[in-house]
Amino acid sequence: MATTTTTVRKSLTLSREIMVGAYRTMLLSRKLDEKEIQLKRQNRAFFQINGVGHEAIQVAAALCLRTGYDWFYPYYRDRALCLQLGVTPLDMLLGSVGSKDDPSSAGRQMPSHWSSPSLHIVSLSSPTGSQILQAVGAADASLYFARVREAAELSHSFHEDEVAFVALGDGATSEGEFWESVNWSSNGRLPLVYLIEDNGYAISVPTDVQTAGGNISRLLRNFPNLLTVECDGTDFPAAYEACVQAVEHARQRRGPALIHAHVVRPYSHSLSDDERLYKPERLRQQEAQRDPVIRHRQYLLEQGLITEDDVHELESSLDREILQAVDQALAAPVPDPETLHLYLYSPSVDPTSERFDHPPRFHGEPKTMVDLINACLRDEMARDPRVLVFGEDVADCSHESDLAQVKGKGGVFKVTHGLQRQFGSARCFNTPLAEASIVGRATGMATRGLKPVVEIQFFDYIWPAMMQIRDELTTLRWRSNNGFSCPIVIRVPIGGYLAGGAIYHSQSGESIFTHLPGLRVVMPSTALDANGLLRTAIRCDDPVLFLEPKHLYRQTHNRSPYPGPDYMIPFGKAKLAREGSDLTIITYGSLVVRSLQAAKALEKEGLQVEILDLRSLQPYDWDLISASVKKTNRALIAYEDHVSWGYGAEIAARIADELFEFLDAPVRRVAGKDLFVPYHPVLEAAVLPQPEDILRAARELAAY
Ligand SMILES: Cc1ncc(C[n+]2csc(CCOP(=O)(O)OP(=O)(O)O)c2C)c(N)n1
Numbered sequence: 001m002a003t004t005t006t007t008v009r010k011s012l013t014l015s016r017e018i019m020v021g022a023y024r025t026m027l028l029s030r031k032l033d034e035k036e037i038q039l040k041r042q043n044r045a046f047f048q049i050n051g052v053g054h055e056a057i058q059v060a061a062a063l064c065l066r067t068g069y070d071w072f073y074p075y076y077r078d079r080a081l082c083l084q085l086g087v088t089p090l091d092m093l094l095g096s097v098g099s100k101d102d103p104s105s106a107g108r109q110m111p112s113h114w115s116s117p118s119l120h121i122v123s124l125s126s127p128t129g130s131q132i133l134q135a136v137g138a139a140d141a142s143l144y145f146a147r148v149r150e151a152a153e154l155s156h157s158f159h160e161d162e163v164a165f166v167a168l169g170d171g172a173t174s175e176g177e178f179w180e181s182v183n184w185s186s187n188g189r190l191p192l193v194y195l196i197e198d199n200g201y202a203i204s205v206p207t208d209v210q211t212a213g214g215n216i217s218r219l220l221r222n223f224p225n226l227l228t229v230e231c232d233g234t235d236f237p238a239a240y241e242a243c244v245q246a247v248e249h250a251r252q253r254r255g256p257a258l259i260h261a262h263v264v265r266p267y268s269h270s271l272s273d274d275e276r277l278y279k280p281e282r283l284r285q286q287e288a289q290r291d292p293v294i295r296h297r298q299y300l301l302e303q304g305l306i307t308e309d310d311v312h313e314l315e316s317s318l319d320r321e322i323l324q325a326v327d328q329a330l331a332a333p334v335p336d337p338e339t340l341h342l343y344l345y346s347p348s349v350d351p352t353s354e355r356f357d358h359p360p361r362f363h364g365e366p367k368t369m370v371d372l373i374n375a376c377l378r379d380e381m382a383r384d385p386r387v388l389v390f391g392e393d394v395a396d397c398s399h400e401s402d403l404a405q406v407k408g409k410g411g412v413f414k415v416t417h418g419l420q421r422q423f424g425s426a427r428c429f430n431t432p433l434a435e436a437s438i439v440g441r442a443t444g445m446a447t448r449g450l451k452p453v454v455e456i457q458f459f460d461y462i463w464p465a466m467m468q469i470r471d472e473l474t475t476l477r478w479r480s481n482n483g484f485s486c487p488i489v490i491r492v493p494i495g496g497y498l499a500g501g502a503i504y505h506s507q508s509g510e511s512i513f514t515h516l517p518g519l520r521v522v523m524p525s526t527a528l529d530a531n532g533l534l535r536t537a538i539r540c541d542d543p544v545l546f547l548e549p550k551h552l553y554r555q556t557h558n559r560s561p562y563p564g565p566d567y568m569i570p571f572g573k574a575k576l577a578r579e580g581s582d583l584t585i586i587t588y589g590s591l592v593v594r595s596l597q598a599a600k601a602l603e604k605e606g607l608q609v610e611i612l613d614l615r616s617l618q619p620y621d622w623d624l625i626s627a628s629v630k631k632t633n634r635a636l637i638a639y640e641d642h643v644s645w646g647y648g649a650e651i652a653a654r655i656a657d658e659l660f661e662f663l664d665a666p667v668r669r670v671a672g673k674d675l676f677v678p679y680h681p682v683l684e685a686a687v688l689p690q691p692e693d694i695l696r697a698a699r700e701l702a703a704y
Pocket residue numbers: 077126127128129168169170171172173197199201202203269
């Protein structure tokens with residue numbers, strides 16, 4: 001379908017109720033901004049960002065959408081939109097003062113970061129643009145539920161014609177994630193409505209510097225299925241007509257629609273900004289002429305829809321309403337620091353608990369790690385229609401019509417082979433080469449109750465998704481005070497020892513992720529552990545980074561028979577890989593087998609080495625580490641990543657702190673050099689830790 005672009009002119013006749021109701025919300029929004037500015041100046045609020053100049057388009061958009069039915073990913077300026085959707089002035093003011101009763105975040109987030117599960121307003125974060133890919137995921141969920149009816153039956157919120165809505169500023173359209181989103185949503189014909197609130201500036205940077213050619217909707221006109229509608233967002237009737245067109249396009253499943261609304265920002269970016277420093281007076285005067293609240297009032301008066309008396313009465317009644325809400329908000333309880341740890345993880349599903357300890361029922365021949373990860377994915381997809389798999393190259397064949405003629409790809413390591421063929425293309429599919437999109441979209445889908453198990457093709461290429469992981473995935477539950485969650489699983493082949501992997505196919509870096517609160521991080525070293533831990537990851541209710549040492553994928557030493565469809569290992573439980581009394585090696589991933597090799601050699605020298613395979617890196621099994629070190633009085637931490645600032649530093653520090661009096665030798669680390677992994681096998685072997693390195697360190701510690 002060719003792209004459609006419309007420049008909206010007023011032609012709809014709107015009822016008095018809509019016209020006057022819209023004015024009420026616009027004015028309420030304006031007055032709330034002014035009140036919050038006052039509270040900030042009095043130090044009774046701690047941050048303020050305003051929606052002044054954006055009110056008309058926001059109210060229009062909210063009126064065309066369905067609250068508690070459609071899915072909303074607003075921007076921080078969307079006060080009028082949220083009011084129209086049903087957030088109350090008191091709710092907003094409780095956010096301003098950061099009260100415990102703030103329904104968006106209980107005082108954890110800045111004001112104007114609204115969140116309401118009942119209204120389907122998904123908690124905002126502060127990065128400009130990172131909400132967009134999640135809105136794509138929410139829209140994607142609509143199509144998924146329509147295609148996979150068994151999943152829809154398990155959803156309490158699915159409606160056949162629902163749409164997702166996302167708002168952003170002109171500046172945020174420069175983010176790569178915006179462009180990824182447009183590519184995905186137009187190609188997938190997603191029911192997504194974009195609202196670009198173009199106030200001409202991103203803080204001090206004007207649109208012509210921000211956007212090639214200075215007009216974002218003009219740039220978007222060649223995207224298929226995407227309707228772009230440009231309007232004067234300060235003119236309520238024109239704004240309303242634009243929104244009607246856009247929402248209808250998405251609701252009728254013709255594809256995404258983008259409203260490009262020209263608005264103004266007369267109160268500067270925020271209270272920390274003074275636009276007179278960079279915006280000439282001439283421009284400010286012009287913008288003042290387009291104040292949407294004044295324009296709409298003028299329009300209503302001219303059309304005889306209200307009188308001056310009505311205006312005054314409305315003003316007074318809103319002032320009274322706001323004052324009452326301010327009094328209530330100022331009297332509301334402050335948050336209790338004791339509650340800070342609440343909702344970092346699911347409060348109801350504990351993956352470290354016995355519930356996730358389910359014994360194996362072995363049958364069949366020994367299988368590799370690849371086989372048993374694949375088996376677990378098949379089991380879980382069969383068990384629950386909400387489990388789906390996507391990523392780069394994970395499907396057997398993108399074009400389903402060719403599937404019968406080919407063997408199928410199923411991932412560059414074949415871990416997902418056969419899933420598309422068995423479960424269909426809705427449940428296992430290829431994505432564009434865009435890692436932020438894979439994680440962002442999965443996050444949005446999980447917010448809607450799906451369970452995406454996505455693959456990042458190589459750990460080396462996870463970095464484009466880092467913003468989504470660090471600022472969105474890990475924070476959503478905590479920042480919304482348990483209002484929303486996104487328990488996805490990200491599977492990632494990791495590490496070196498491949499011979500030839502070089503810098504960009506051998507990276508480690510797990511400590512960068514164990515450093516993130518809100519994320520579970522797992523790294524199995526055997527086929528059996530991979531199977532049991534992946535099932536726990538899928539059935540638990542937290543986001544999980546599932547790291548698969550790709551060097552171990554097809555080894556014979558770590559194979560296992562299939563353990564059955566319910567085998568699970570709780571997180572935070574290490575495995576005693578070898579018992580000993582003279583030294584504890586704390587390790588995981590590819591270093592487990594190397595430690596075992598070293599231990600065998602040391603046995604001949606009379607040293608009994610105990611080896612703990614952590615398996616689960618966050619949380620980790622401190623109890624077992626502690627018991628073992630208390631027994632052996634010596635600790636060596638062996639891991640593949642760079643030695644400095646790595647995972648071993650945390651373990652070593654804790655041993656030094658809590659087990660000092662039990663130690664008979666220093667705590668030592670054996671790990672990769674602080675270098676990149678090079679191509680030639682001789683160089684690679686010199687960078688990555690080898691059994692001889694472990695041997696040497698163990699001997700030294702034993703002799704200390
Ligand atoms: C990713 C990111 N970079 C920088 C910032 C700091 N910042 C906050 S708002 C803003 C400007 C956003 O401009 P625009 O998207 O046009 O929205 P507007 O504020 O004009 O409504 C910037 C740079 C941020 N929050 N997130």
